[in-house]
Amino acid sequence: MKKYTEMSREELQVLHQELEKDYENIRALGLNLDMSRGKPGADQLDLSMGMMDVLHSGVDLRCETGVDCRNYGVIDGIPEAKRLLGAMSEVDPDHIIIYGNSSLNVMFDSIARSMTHGVMGNTPWCRLDKVKFLCPVPGYDRHFKITEFFGIEMINIPMHEDGPDMDMVEELISTDPAVKGIWCVPKYSNPQGYTYSKETVERFARLKPAAPDFRIYWDNAYSIHHLYDDNQDFLVEILGECERAGNPDIVYKFTSTSKVSFPGSGIAAVAASEANLKDFRRYMQIQTIGHDKVNQLRHVLFFKDLDGLHEHMRKHANLIRPKFELVLDTLDRELGGLGIGEWTRPHGGYFISFDSMEGCAKDIVAKAKEAGVTMTGAGATYPYGKDPHDTNIRIAPTYPSLEELEKAVQVFVLCVKLASVEKLL
Amino acid sequence: MKKYTEMSREELQVLHQELEKDYENIRALGLNLDMSRGKPGADQLDLSMGMMDVLHSGVDLRCETGVDCRNYGVIDGIPEAKRLLGAMSEVDPDHIIIYGNSSLNVMFDSIARSMTHGVMGNTPWCRLDKVKFLCPVPGYDRHFKITEFFGIEMINIPMHEDGPDMDMVEELISTDPAVKGIWCVPKYSNPQGYTYSKETVERFARLKPAAPDFRIYWDNAYSIHHLYDDNQDFLVEILGECERAGNPDIVYKFTSTSKVSFPGSGIAAVAASEANLKDFRRYMQIQTIGHDKVNQLRHVLFFKDLDGLHEHMRKHANLIRPKFELVLDTLDRELGGLGIGEWTRPHGGYFISFDSMEGCAKDIVAKAKEAGVTMTGAGATYPYGKDPHDTNIRIAPTYPSLEELEKAVQVFVLCVKLASVEKLL
Numbered sequence: 001m002k003k004y005t006e007m008s009r010e011e012l013q014v015l016h017q018e019l020e021k022d023y024e025n026i027r028a029l030g031l032n033l034d035m036s037r038g039k040p041g042a043d044q045l046d047l048s049m050g051m052m053d054v055l056h057s058g059v060d061l062r063c064e065t066g067v068d069c070r071n072y073g074v075i076d077g078i079p080e081a082k083r084l085l086g087a088m089s090e091v092d093p094d095h096i097i098i099y100g101n102s103s104l105n106v107m108f109d110s111i112a113r114s115m116t117h118g119v120m121g122n123t124p125w126c127r128l129d130k131v132k133f134l135c136p137v138p139g140y141d142r143h144f145k146i147t148e149f150f151g152i153e154m155i156n157i158p159m160h161e162d163g164p165d166m167d168m169v170e171e172l173i174s175t176d177p178a179v180k181g182i183w184c185v186p187k188y189s190n191p192q193g194y195t196y197s198k199e200t201v202e203r204f205a206r207l208k209p210a211a212p213d214f215r216i217y218w219d220n221a222y223s224i225h226h227l228y229d230d231n232q233d234f235l236v237e238i239l240g241e242c243e244r245a246g247n248p249d250i251v252y253k254f255t256s257t258s259k260v261s262f263p264g265s266g267i268a269a270v271a272a273s274e275a276n277l278k279d280f281r282r283y284m285q286i287q288t289i290g291h292d293k294v295n296q297l298r299h300v301l302f303f304k305d306l307d308g309l310h311e312h313m314r315k316h317a318n319l320i321r322p323k324f325e326l327v328l329d330t331l332d333r334e335l336g337g338l339g340i341g342e343w344t345r346p347h348g349g350y351f352i353s354f355d356s357m358e359g360c361a362k363d364i365v366a367k368a369k370e371a372g373v374t375m376t377g378a379g380a381t382y383p384y385g386k387d388p389h390d391t392n393i394r395i396a397p398t399y400p401s402l403e404e405l406e407k408a409v410q411v412f413v414l415c416v417k418l419a420s421v422e423k424l425l
Numbered sequence: 426m427k428k429y430t431e432m433s434r435e436e437l438q439v440l441h442q443e444l445e446k447d448y449e450n451i452r453a454l455g456l457n458l459d460m461s462r463g464k465p466g467a468d469q470l471d472l473s474m475g476m477m478d479v480l481h482s483g484v485d486l487r488c489e490t491g492v493d494c495r496n497y498g499v500i501d502g503i504p505e506a507k508r509l510l511g512a513m514s515e516v517d518p519d520h521i522i523i524y525g526n527s528s529l530n531v532m533f534d535s536i537a538r539s540m541t542h543g544v545m546g547n548t549p550w551c552r553l554d555k556v557k558f559l560c561p562v563p564g565y566d567r568h569f570k571i572t573e574f575f576g577i578e579m580i581n582i583p584m585h586e587d588g589p590d591m592d593m594v595e596e597l598i599s600t601d602p603a604v605k606g607i608w609c610v611p612k613y614s615n616p617q618g619y620t621y622s623k624e625t626v627e628r629f630a631r632l633k634p635a636a637p638d639f640r641i642y643w644d645n646a647y648s649i650h651h652l653y654d655d656n657q658d659f660l661v662e663i664l665g666e667c668e669r670a671g672n673p674d675i676v677y678k679f680t681s682t683s684k685v686s687f688p689g690s691g692i693a694a695v696a697a698s699e700a701n702l703k704d705f706r707r708y709m710q711i712q713t714i715g716h717d718k719v720n721q722l723r724h725v726l727f728f729k730d731l732d733g734l735h736e737h738m739r740k741h742a743n744l745i746r747p748k749f750e751l752v753l754d755t756l757d758r759e760l761g762g763l764g765i766g767e768w769t770r771p772h773g774g775y776f777i778s779f780d781s782m783e784g785c786a787k788d789i790v791a792k793a794k795e796a797g798v799t800m801t802g803a804g805a806t807y808p809y810g811k812d813p814h815d816t817n818i819r820i821a822p823t824y825p826s827l828e829e830l831e832k833a834v835q836v837f838v839l840c841v842k843l844a845s846v847e848k849l850l
C-alpha cells in the first residue's frame with residue numbers, strides 16, 4: 001500500500017474519483033447504523049435476564065441483617081451489596097457506599113455538593129472566583145459535560161498509553177489552588193482503552209495538591225470489563241495506594257454495574273476514605289431516604305460474589321470480542337500503511353479510539369452520517385467539544401450486530417479515505 | 426372527667442402520684458416500640474409482592490414504543506409510566522417526567538439546581554444575599570431539612586384546617602423578592618392530615634410573586650392515600666388551576682409510589698409546565714443517562730392503571746384504618762375533656778397531629794422514649810427543629826402491629842397526662 005501522503009496529485013485525483021463512486025453507491029443503500037454510544041447489545045442484556053427471576057413473591061426480601069429491603073432505611077447500602085461492589089472495586093466494604101442506578105449521577109452530585117457545600121469543610125466552590133479541572137484527552141464526554149455545566153474551567157492533559165501526562169498533572173496540581181479535580185477513567189479508558197501504569201497510579205497517590213479540597217475523580221467504569229481471558233490489563237488499586245502514601249482523602253473511586261447487568265437499572269457505588277464518606281453521607285441523608293435496596297438484593301442474589309461477576313463478564317467478552325476484532329481487522333486491512341489514521345487496540349472496555357489526519361475528524365463523521373452511520377460527534381471526546389487538531393473519533397462497536405457492524409465499519413473506512421484524500425488535494 | 430386545669434393543687438398531687446406509679450410499672454416492661462416514622466407495616470408491603478412476579482426472564486422488557494428498558498435511553502420516563510403517574514397526579518402525561526426511587530431526592534435536586542443554575546434563566550440563588558422559603562407549620566421535617574441544608578431562611582406560616590394562612594402567604598410572596606418558594610403537602614398534610622380547600626388552591630394559583638423565580642413546591646405525597654371509601658378529601662388539581670389563572674409556571678408538583686408499592690424502591694414523578702420541565706431536563710440530561718426503566722415497567726405491569734392503583738390503596742386502607750381508629754379512640758377515651766391536648770382526625774395520609782399544652786411536647790416525647798416508645802422528635806415538625814410553643818407531636822400509627830400500637834398509645838397518653846400534671850404543679 002502506498003501512503004496517501006506520498007501520492008502525486010494525479011494519483012490522488014484518480015483515487016478520489018473511485019472513492020466518490022463507492023461513497024455514492026453506499027449512500028444509495030440508505031443505511032441506518034449506530035456506532036456512537038457505549039451501549040451493550042441485546043444479546044449482552046439477555047445474559048442478565050436471570051436477574052428477573054431471583055426475586056419473586058416467594059422470596060424473603062430481608063437482607064442479612066434482617067432489615068426488610070422493601071421498606072425505608074439503610075441509607076448507604078445493604079451489607080451484602082457493599083461486599084459485592086467492594087470486591088468488584090478491590091476495596092473493603094466499610095469504605096463503600098451503595099447508590100442508585102447510575103455512577104454518573106453520583107459524580108454529578110459530588111460536583112454539585114462541592115459547589116454548594118464545599119469538600120470536607122473547605123469553601124464551597126460557588127464562592128470561588130475560579131475552579132479548574134484537569135481533563136485527560138481524549139476522554140469521556142459525559143464527564144466534561146458535568147464540569148462544563150457547573151462553569152468549571154477545563155484544562156486538557158494529553159493521554160499516553162500509560163495514563164495522563166503526569167509531569168503536567170503534578171505541575172498544575174501542586175502550583176494552582178484553583179485546580180480542584182481531575183477526571184480519570186483509569187482502566188480501559190474511554191475512548192482509548194488504555195490502562196494507567198503502576199507508576200502513574202503511584203504518582204497519583206503521591207500528589208501534593210495546592211488545594212486541600214482537590215480530589216481525583218477515579219471512574220473505574222471498566223474494572224472487570226476484559227475482552228480476553230489471557231490478555232488483561234492490571235490496575236493498581238488507588239485507595240490503598242493513597243493510604244500508603246499518607247494521602248487517604250485525595251480520591252473518590254466510582255463504580256457501577258451498568259455494563260455488567262442492565263445499564264440504567266444497575267447499582268452504583270463510591271469507595272473513599274472514612275472522612276470523605278462522612279462528607280458524602282452528610283449530603284445524602286438530606287437528599288434521600290435511601291436508594292433501591294430491592295435492586296441491591298436482586299444484584300447480590302444473581303451475581304453472588306466476585307467469581308460470579310467474573311464468570312458473567314466472560315460471557316459479555318465472548319459476545320463483544322468478535323465485534324472489536326472485526327473493527328480492528330477492517331481498520332488494519334483497509335487503512336493499514338496508508339498514513340491517514342491510527343487506532344488503539346484495547347484489551348477491554350467499550351471503545352476503540354481512532355485518530356485521523358489533522359483536520360479530518362469532523363468531515364469523516366459528517367460523511368458517515370450522510371451515508372447512514374452515526375458515530376460519536378467529532379470533538380465530543382474533548383472538553384467543550386473542541387478537539388484542537390480535529391483528529392479524534394470514538395468508535396463504539398458493541399451495540400450493532402456483527403452484520404450491521406461490518407457494514408458500518410466499511411462505511412467508516414471509506415469516509416476516512418475520502419476525507420483524507422480531499423484534505424490532501 | 427374534670428379538666429386538669431380546673432383541678433386544685435391537692436387533686437393534681439394525688440393524680441401525679443398515681444400517674445408516676447403507672448409510669449414506673451410501664452417502664453419496667455422494657456418496651457421497644459416505634460411510632461416515629463411514616464413507614465408502612467410489613468403487611469402493607471406484602472400487598473405489593475406481586476410486583477416481584479410481573480417481570481421474569483420470559484417477559485419482553487420493551488416498552489410500548491419498542492425501546493428496550495434494559496438498555497440506556499429515554500431520559501424522562503417510558504410513556505406507560507408517564508400515563509400511570511399522570512393519572513395518579515391528575516395531569517396530562519405530557520407534563521410528567523418520571524424520576525428514580527424518591528421524590529424527596531427530586532425536591533432536593535430542584536433546590537440544588539436553583540442554587541447553582543437558577544430557575545428558568547434567573548440568577549442562581551447561591552449568588553443572592555438571601556433566599557427565603559415559607560414553611561406551613563407544623564409540616565414535614567424532611568422538607569425543612571433540605572432548605573436548612575442550603576442555608577435558606579425559613580419563615581413559619583400557621584396551618585389551618587383549610588391550608589396555610591393565605592393572607593400571610595400572599596403578603597410575603599407579593600412583597601419580598603427573596604421569597605423563592607413554599608413547601609406544601611396539600612392533601613392529607615404531614616402531620617395534620619389536612620387538605621387544602623378549593624379557595625386555598627385558587628389563591629395559590631393566583632399568587633403574584635415579587636420574585637419571578639418563586640415556585641410552589643407541591644408535594645402531593647398522599648394523593649390517593651385515603652383511609653375511607655366514603656369519607657375522602659378532595660383537592661383541586663393545581664397545575665390546571667395555575668394555567669387557568671395565567672400562572673402556568675408557578676408550581677412544581679411532586680408525586681411518588683413510595684407508600685403505594687415499596688418505599689425506596691418505587692418511582693417518582695414531577696408534573697409541571699413545559700417551560701419548567703425544560704429547566705428540569707436541561708439539568709437532568711447532564712446529571713444522569715436515565716432512571717430505572719425496568720422498575721418503571723414493573724410498576725406499570727403490576728398496577729396497570731388508575732383503577733388498579735385505587736384498588737390497591739383500598740387494601741392499604743383496610744390495614745391502616747384500624748390503626749388510626751385505635752389511636753383516635755384511645756386519645757378520645759383517655760384524654761377527651763381533660764384540656765391537656767388536641768388532635769386531628771385525618772381521612773387519609775400517614776399521620777395524626779397532636780398538640781399538647783404549651784411547653785410539654787419535648788417532655789412527653791422524652792418520657793415516652795424513657796418508657797420504650799419512640800416518637801418523632803418534638804420540634805421536628807418545625808423549621809430548625811424549633812416548635813415555638815413546644816406543643817406539636819407527630820403520631821405515625823402505621824408501622825407497629827395493632828398489638829404493639831395499643832401498648833404504644835397507652836404509654837403515650839400516660840406520658841401526656843404525667844407531663845401535663847407536672848407542668849401544672
